[in-house]
Amino acid sequence: MSGRLQDRVAIITGAGQGIGKAYAERFLGEGAKVVIADYNKERGESALADLKGAGDVIFVPTDISVPDSAEDCARQTKETFGTIDILVNNAALYYDIDNADNSYEYLQRVFSVNLHGAWLMARAVVPTMVEKRFGRIINQSSEAAYMYSMVPEGPFDELSAFTYSQTKWGVIGLTKFLAGQLGQYNVTVNCIAPGVTMTEATKKIVPEDIISIIPMMSAMKRTLEAEDLTGSALFFASDDANLVTGQVLCVGGGSTMPA
Ligand SMILES: NC(=O)c1ccc[n+]([C@@H]2O[C@H](COP(=O)([O-])OP(=O)(O)OC[C@H]3O[C@@H](n4cnc5c(N)ncnc54)[C@H](O)[C@@H]3O)[C@@H](O)[C@H]2O)c1
Numbered sequence: 267m268s269g270r271l272q273d274r275v276a277i278i279t280g281a282g283q284g285i286g287k288a289y290a291e292r293f294l295g296e297g298a299k300v301v302i303a304d305y306n307k308e309r310g311e312s313a314l315a316d317l318k319g320a321g322d323v324i325f326v327p328t329d330i331s332v333p334d335s336a337e338d339c340a341r342q343t344k345e346t347f348g349t350i351d352i353l354v355n356n357a358a359l360y361y362d363i364d365n366a367d368n369s370y371e372y373l374q375r376v377f378s379v380n381l382h383g384a385w386l387m388a389r390a391v392v393p394t395m396v397e398k399r400f401g402r403i404i405n406q407s408s409e410a411a412y413m414y415s416m417v418p419e420g421p422f423d424e425l426s427a428f429t430y431s432q433t434k435w436g437v438i439g440l441t442k443f444l445a446g447q448l449g450q451y452n453v454t455v456n457c458i459a460p461g462v463t464m465t466e467a468t469k470k471i472v473p474e475d476i477i478s479i480i481p482m483m484s485a486m487k488r489t490l491e492a493e494d495l496t497g498s499a500l501f502f503a504s505d506d507a508n509l510v511t512g513q514v515l516c517v518g519g520g521s522t523m524p525a
Pocket residue numbers: 279280281282283284285286303304305306309328329330331356357358359360361362379383406407408409410459460461462463464465466467468
């Protein structure tokens with residue numbers, strides 16, 4: 267029986283752990299050939315070992331914030347699997363982020379991964395997609411992009427850099443600009459904005475008292491697991507979404523409901 271992504275070639279950035287790894291597993295289960303593109307060798311190799319029984323999968327060490335590395339990932343994907351059909355721009359500084367650093371230099375660093383890295387990866391794969399007149403790009407934003415007021419009350423100390431949230435808003439904008447440019451070549455570009463998902467990164471980054479109130483703030487009264495997000499990525503990557511482009515899907519159990 268063939269899967270919904272049978273023989274499609276998908277690069278999934280940041281698939282060394284967490285949500286990206288769950289996307290990789292789901293895509294493999296649907297018949298895709300998957301490239302785990304992660305800058306952390308240990309995570310990438312461990313994900314590869316866990317997933318290699320599930321189908322055609324390779325690990326290509328990739329730092330999405332480095333132009334040559336992004337191009338090299340696209341090149342190695344084509345050498346191994348012959349083409350590129352799907353890019354999931356999932357990698358971000360999240361587990362590895364330093365939320366206490368409000369410096370401009372660090373803001374630039376986070377942008378270089380979370381936003382510009384997504385653009386660099388898109389730039390690396392788009393010529394192949396345009397040439398074959400088929401492509402699916404799925405960007406990963408966050409409901410954190412919509413949480414404008416989650417700052418502690420008290421005397422003013424310094425201006426927050428809002429590094430993570432700024433970049434995740436940027437990802438939404440990038441989605442729409444890419445969609446506008448690439449639609450005529452049958453390349454769709456969409457975005458998933460997950461709510462709080464109980465990955466290792468969330469357990470490390472988000473304070474327990476915040477995690478404990480998340481269910482109260484969501485319609486479904488629960489937090490998410492990485493597996494709760496994979497159906498949305500599969501939809502955007504599949505033929506069911508052929509004419510869906512430039513869209514943002516909040517998947518957070520109803521904690522954010524933009525118009
Ligand atoms: N977990 C959540 O609650 C949540 C909610 C909303 C959005 N997100 C987003 O979903 C994505 C995955 O989340 P997660 O919880 O699995 O995070 P995570 O930090 O566990 O995973 C991110 C992966 O990206 C990799 N990575 C980081 N920088 C990279 C770079 N420069 N080049 C290549 N790979 C790099 C890391 O090694 C890691 O494997 C991220 O974009 C995150 O911002 C997560």
